[in-house]
Amino acid sequence: MKMTLRCLSVVLLPLLTTSALAADAARNPRLDDQTQLPKAPARPVGQTYFQPPAEADIPHNAFGELVRRGQDLFMNTKALAPQYVGNEMNCVNCHIDRGRKPNSGPMWAAYPMYPAYRKKNNKVNTFVERMQGCFQFSMNGKPPAADSEVMAALTAYAYWMSTGVHLGKAQPGRGFDEPPPPKGGYDIARGKVVYDKQCALCHGDDGAGKKVGATSVFPPLWGKDSYNWGAGMHRINTAAGFIQHNMPLGRGRTLSDQEAWDVAAYINSHERPQDPRLVNGDIDETRKRYHADDGVNLYGVVVDGRKLGLGVQ
């Protein structure tokens, strides 16, 4: 079985790459692998997280210009690179404080860990591919080419932010530091209670977020303008980590593990754009291939008599 798959991909790969030139329907197959990040090491007692350099330290030369452009793109992705963004999100919505905040997927903890080798499938993922993954899934868009100006700027920004980090050494604060699954499991109905009380004020009863003019101020949590069913945030465990550290905005670390899981489950039990990896238009097959083994998620699961994963446009 493994052999045949491998042979197939050998035959198909050249086909895929040539057709990718014509249509963007064929994606880089390595982008399909959205395996969860490994758990970050705990922060040693009494030690602080890595401190990235200050914005004022960005040099005033061509390199500095590229870094600043990267930061601008990171914060205003939808406005400055609309051709690559299919929803109303910006990188900074999930990578808080311009990608600097520990336990919020900081760029200084990411950049030094690539190219990343994945033993499971014997593949190597580059940093650019990881960012392309976030464009495709978190931003529900079309990833910019590896050699595009947008990717060059975002890479320069992450590289600059990682000044002084030990290359290849996993940093405390990487990823989203998920709380352990609560003993009694999670409860979507209880999550709704947390949501109505603590989150709806900003993200709206309908999860659509809030705008000022054309600018999204509070980002959407579900529906057509949010991250899609393939994004890392669709995993309840990952969302629970993000939420517990960062939400309600400015009041992170106030929700219990249970509340964080419950409200993460509530958010992720709503429809959102389809997983672009959809296999033969079949949710069950897509679940088997990409979701069954991907943390805790509700794609293809029946909740309240409704099968999730239909997608919205």
Next chain:
Amino acid sequence: MSLSPTRSLAFCLSASLLALPLQAGAADGEAIIQQGGANPAAMPCMSCHGADGKGMAAGGFPRLAGLPEAYIAKQLADFKAGRRENPLMQPIAQALGDAEVAAVAKAYAAKPKVNVKPGPVERPKEGSGAWLALRGAWDRHIPECTLCHGPSGVGVGDVFPPLAGQSAEYIEAQLRAWRGTPAQPAGKKTKAVAAVAPTRSNDPNGLMRHIAADLREAEIKAVAAYFAGLGESTEPFDESQHRLR
């Protein structure tokens, strides 16, 4: 039509009784602004909040023009209930009836909103008021003010009021109202100062108070000056544009 005195009294009574809720329902917001409410303690709003409703910096009187209707009504309810304390404004709020609150909130909300000209956002310098407004101080759990108060501080929805359009005096006063002042022990030449409890505790889910409490004195001044200095554009708000962060 000739009516016996008793009948006409009854008629008048029932007419006025009928008219009461009607009249209350039709309280005139603009009249309250200019002449005050039915209760004389509800002084004309414009005497402090300005003829155009844009406030008066020197007195610490805030702009009300263009604030969200629901936000204005909530503040008046908070003054009444003591969740927001102020010797000038509390008696006025208490003297307003429910229908008057609704009418005056509607009238102020209908006046022109603040509109800051959306130029290219200047890159803020670390430690400046602009830095707090646009970058925050996340190491102290302080998100950038514009994340909640909207791009250029123009406000978001009913819950997050605009900061643009308010004076530095008023913004500073509110930040201090949320944090109160800690007690100060007696120094060699100074007397001990007792702590002042916070006088504003009406922020939903405590979203604002911890921010005010964690700001340093110099930061309060700087961030207030930043928003007060944004100015106001006379151009109508352009819905189609993106305002950059």
